Amino acid sequence: MIAKVRGNSKIEGEITVSGAKNSALPILASLVLTSEEVLINRVPEISDVNEILSMIRVAGIQVTFSDNEIMVKSSSNLKGELGNFDSNIRASILLLGPLAARTGHAELPYPGGCAIGERPIDIHIEGLNKLGFLISEKGDRIEATLGKIPKEVKIKLRFPSVGATEHLMMTAAIMNGTHTELSNCAKEPEIVDLQNFLVSMGAKIKGAGIDKIEIEGVKSFHGTTHTIIGDRIEAGTYIIAALASKGLLKVNGASSETFNFIHELKKIGAQIITNEDHVLVKPSTLKPFKISTGPYPEFPTDLQPQLTFLACYTNGTSEVTEKVFENRFWHVDELRKMGASIEKIGDRTLRI
Incomplete structure (x- = not known):
């Protein structure tokens, strides 16, 4: 696809953001928890x-997707062996624990790689081990087998991993008596959204x-209706684009x-009015700034390229x-091609 962009224009008007991708993926993975x-x-x-919908269909979930709405029909023929499915997304790992918890054994393709750095799944595996699962890796596949179910489990994550938090929360929620x-x-807000979804199906999570999440495992989940929260990264992208172009923009839906x-944007002079x-x-x-990314509630790493772009206009x-x-x-070389003055200081800092 070729996109032609006419420059020297303001980003202005009104726009509504989509549902959050980082909320949708774990919620869709957790559909295997209910019949x-x-x-x-x-x-x-x-x-x-x-x-992710293709994967849960292979697992036996009957699902339709149209006009941003997903309908899941009742299903009782769940299977955990998805090893022959060719997946390129990291979110596929979120199916491992829930499928193994419900079927006793799960086999998945090893989750896809990531172009922006290492995202090892060892924190996921350590947590699943403590929940009583036996994990093995065979070539390009990863397997989980449910062993002896513990009554009490305490897991301290070595790093506040979003994926591991979601994965272990989903899995523990269906482990009755644990x-x-x-x-x-x-x-992250997306983890709160996942908790709200699971609780609406009968999970006991708070x-x-x-920093700390407590889960009382239950035997089964019932049906529910849920609306995914707005995508804060998409919203942030529009906000930064409006600031860079000095436009007047209303962002709805988040x-x-x-x-x-x-x-952080207000600190550097951004005039932003927030409503519900x-x-x-x-x-x-705007005035020049020094901003670092980090785990929530720090500045989101997913908005770092956009922030670099904003610095070029400050x-x-x-x-x-x-x-x-x-x-x-990776975005730095492309911005330099367009005349941006960006210097890399060490391995982690850009001076713009």
Whole structure:
């Protein structure tokens, strides 16, 4: 695909964000936890969603996807062996624990790689081991077998991994009779959304959004209806584009409570008015800044390339430090081709 962009234009007007991809993927993976009907609204129509849906269909889930709405019909023929499925997305690992918990054994393709740095799944595996699962890797496949189910489990994550937090929370929720305490958890709003979805199906979970999550495993889940939260990264991209072009923009459909990055933008002069269901961005004169990314509630790494772009339109010298991924500067060479003055300081910092 070739896109032609006409420059020297303002990003202005009004736009509504999609449902959050990082919320949709774990919620869709958790559909294997119930045999009853589920309706999910505001699902983004993207390739990762289509791939995770293909995987749960292979597992025996009857699902339709149309007009950003997913309908799951009742199903009782669940299977855990998906080893022959060719998956290229990292979210596929989220199916391992839930499928093994429900069927006794799960086999999946090893999760796809990542172009922005290493994302090892060892934290997932360590947690599943403590929950009583035996994990083995065979070439390009990974298997989990349910062993002796413990009554009490305490798991402290070595790093507040979003994927591991979601994976272990989903798995522990269906382990009847097991009390699980997860600590040093990721705190992202998407994890809160996953908890809300699971609780609406009968899960007993509390604590998402803070450091410690407690789960009382239940025997089964019932059906539910759920609407996915707005995508804060998509919203942040529009906000930054409006600031760079000095446009007047209204961004609808995402709760400003999840916009942990707005206070950082306000510090550098951004005029942003937040409301319950929308954000208004006004033309602003920005001052140079030093901002680092980090796990929530720090500045999101997924907005680091956009922040680098914004620095190019801010008078003075700014610095952006990437503390999450070691290889998330691919955009720099492309910006330099267009005249950006960007210097790399060490392995993690850009001076713009």
